[in-house]
Amino acid sequence: MIYLVFPTSWHPSQPYLSLPSLKAFLNQNGVHDVVQRDLAIELLNDLCTWEKTKPLYEKIIRELNELSSRPSLTQVESEKFAKLREAEEIVMALKDQIDFAINSQRSPDFYEIDQYMENLKVMDVWLDNILAPYYPSQLTVIGSQMRFSPYSSKEVIDSFSHPEENFFYDLYEKWYLDDILKQDIDIFGISITSVEQIISGLTLAYLVKKNRPEIHITVGGSVFTKLVDRLEKDASPLFDFVDSFIVHEGETPLLRLVEHLRGDGDLSKVPNLIYKEEGVVKVNRPFAKEELNALPTPDFDGLPLDLYLSPTRVLPVMGSRGCYWEKCAFCSIPFDHMNFHVRYAENVVNDFKVLQEKYNCDHFFFTDEALPINFLRTFSAKIIEQKVDVQWTGELKFEKSLLKDDRMELLYKSGCRKLIFGLESYNQRVLDAMKKGVELSWVD
Ligand code: SF4
Numbered sequence: 001m002i003y004l005v006f007p008t009s010w011h012p013s014q015p016y017l018s019l020p021s022l023k024a025f026l027n028q029n030g031v032h033d034v035v036q037r038d039l040a041i042e043l044l045n046d047l048c049t050w051e052k053t054k055p056l057y058e059k060i061i062r063e064l065n066e067l068s069s070r071p072s073l074t075q076v077e078s079e080k081f082a083k084l085r086e087a088e089e090i091v092m093a094l095k096d097q098i099d100f101a102i103n104s105q106r107s108p109d110f111y112e113i114d115q116y117m118e119n120l121k122v123m124d125v126w127l128d129n130i131l132a133p134y135y136p137s138q139l140t141v142i143g144s145q146m147r148f149s150p151y152s153s154k155e156v157i158d159s160f161s162h163p164e165e166n167f168f169y170d171l172y173e174k175w176y177l178d179d180i181l182k183q184d185i186d187i188f189g190i191s192i193t194s195v196e197q198i199i200s201g202l203t204l205a206y207l208v209k210k211n212r213p214e215i216h217i218t219v220g221g222s223v224f225t226k227l228v229d230r231l232e233k234d235a236s237p238l239f240d241f242v243d244s245f246i247v248h249e250g251e252t253p254l255l256r257l258v259e260h261l262r263g264d265g266d267l268s269k270v271p272n273l274i275y276k277e278e279g280v281v282k283v284n285r286p287f288a289k290e291e292l293n294a295l296p297t298p299d300f301d302g303l304p305l306d307l308y309l310s311p312t313r314v315l316p317v318m319g320s321r322g323c324y325w326e327k328c329a330f331c332s333i334p335f336d337h338m339n340f341h342v343r344y345a346e347n348v349v350n351d352f353k354v355l356q357e358k359y360n361c362d363h364f365f366f367t368d369e370a371l372p373i374n375f376l377r378t379f380s381a382k383i384i385e386q387k388v389d390v391q392w393t394g395e396l397k398f399e400k401s402l403l404k405d406d407r408m409e410l411l412y413k414s415g416c417r418k419l420i421f422g423l424e425s426y427n428q429r430v431l432d433a434m435k436k437g438v439e440l441s442w443v444d
Contacts, residue, residue, distance in 0.1 A: 001033045002026065002258060003180065004189040007201040008168065009143050010040040012105075012309040017316040017367050018191040018221065018250070020298035025251040028296045031258055035183065039176060039204070040197075041307045044141065046175060047130065048102040048123055050095045057095075059133045060087050080135045087132030090125060098126045105309035134167040143196045144168075150198035153237055159199055160206050168200040169207065177207055185215050187258060192221040202238065209241035216261055220246040220254070222336040224274075231274050232283050244275040248338055249290045249321065289338040292321065293347055297354045305359065313361040317392075319348050319379065323369040325397055327435045330424070333369050345378040352383070352390055366394030370422070373401050380414035393418040398438045 004019045019036040026034050046052045067073060067081045101122040109115040120141060127139045137146040146166065148159040163169040188208050192201040205217050224231065225247040231238070244267065246253045253272040260266050267275050271288040274281065298317075305313055322337030355361055371394045383390070392415050402408065411419075421443075425431050428440050 001035060001183055001185050002031065002187045002189065002254075003183060003185045004034065004036045004191065005180075005201075005204060006036075006038045006040055006191050007197045007204055008040045008043045009139075009141075009196045009200070010194065011142055012041055012044055014308050014310060014314040014316055014365060015041070015300060015303050015305070016191070016193065017298060017318060018193060020300045020303070021295065021318070022189070022191075022220075022250060022254055023301070024296040024299035026255060026258065027299060029255050031255065036302050037180075038303050039172070039200075041304060042176070043171065045102065045304075045307050047127060047139070047171075048098050050098055053130050056130050056133065057091050060084050060091065060130075063133055064088060080132075083132045083135045087129035090129040094122060094126050094129075097122050101126070102309065106306075106311060108311050110309075110311045131167050134165050134170070137165045137167055139167065144199070146199060148199060150195050153234075156199055156202050157206075157237060157240075160203060166199065166203060168203040172200075172204055173207055177211070180208065181211055185212070187261060188215050188217045189254065190217070190219045190221075192219055192223045195223065197221075198223060202242070206241045216243045216257075217241065218244045218246055218254070218257060220250045225336050226332060228274065228283060232281050236281070239276040239281070244270075244273050246272055247274060248272050248287045248336070251290050251295060252288065287338055289341065290321075292318075292341050292343040295343070297351045300355075300359060312363050313359060314363040314365055315355050315359060315361050316367045317348065317351055317355070317364045318367050319343055319345075319375050319394075320368045320372055324372050325370060325437055327437060328424075329433070329435050342372060342375055345375055345382050348379055349382045349386060349388060352388055352392075353386075356388070356390060362390050364390060364392040366392065368394060368396075371396040373399050373407075376411060377407065380410045380416070383414040384410070389415070391415045391417045393420070395420040395422065397422055397436075398442050400439070400442050403442065 004022060006016055006019055010016055015038055023034045023036050064081070064084045067077060067084070073081060101119040104115060104119050109119070124140045127141070131137065131139055138144065146159065148155040148166070150156060159166040160169060190201045190205055192198060201219065205219060208215060209217055219242050224245045228247055230236065231245060244257065246257070249272070253270055256270040257273065260270055267273055267277070268282065268284065271284055273284045276282070300315065320340065320342040322340035323333050324340045326334040326340065352364060396419060398421055423438070423443060424434060424436065426440065431438050431440070
């Protein structure tokens, strides 16, 4: 079985697109034993459920008693003692509110900004305190903080020896690992797409490898795409528990990895793969990109769609990969992609129709780095023409062409209800220095 996991943390309102795209592509190519799991939303949901977290409260009390019984405390122990005392009170005060707060984010309360902010505050304060036994580590709804830097392999690996601080180690092991290891897995894939997921994702890789060394562990996602040279040059210690990294786009590489691991075992034929063979790190260049129009509609089967924190179901969709502009001086996104490429609007409209029908979903989020205006025009016209009744949102760059004719009207009629523009400065000199390609007159 191929077991794909999306680790903590990510924005909790909807699933991320990587695993559903991979699962659909494997299925389309005859590989059907694929399971996907979103541990980001599962862990957040479990941690914001009083019944589930009672053992953590008991741990707070146990550790308080243990520290109180000591004749003296070090500076660090004193700080932890103070945190645990605070946590004991706060957890008791919030235990009757936490389930309400997370469920409220799944109800129409979500649209009431005061209630929304209050719920988020309750969840963040709760997470900070229910995880006090792991002090000084902290978790919030969308991120975490530990004394181990995610930017250092050495520190990430060091965190595995400190489950008393690395809550991912302790909680993944206690709550999810048995269930994972019960499965008949030969390939375990972890998608790490943000820095926030490095410690959690690699911790999971370490735990699986420690218990089932025969499983091939592969890590994909944009984080390691930026680190090809480092992985290659330093013969990273991450290869002690990760068998391979898939960089750039992952659909065809994962399919080929499955075929070769289940066939001749020759990893040199797997595109975009980085692996270690006889002590040497191999990078399978040149890197390949996908034919976006050959990709199937993503498959969200198996994801806990009712757990996401949104009053209506929202699914991610993709119109393009990469950025058509690629020039902003501060931006690393162009490094994640070989080239900018677009899916035909007709295919994206079909994705909307399939997903609406299959998952009873009318709300969509374009995951494009910057939605291309020409694509939007064609897409919107087709959605209107085919009478697909949906609402959608996405992110884009200010472009003069958006102001042409009745273009905004067209977007609205096609279901667009929000556009998120990247505007890092409202100063023309700074925008020009950034090579943003935006004139303030278009913004005004
Ligand atoms: S438009 Fe956005 S994604 Fe493209 S280069 Fe600029 S900041 Fe990066």
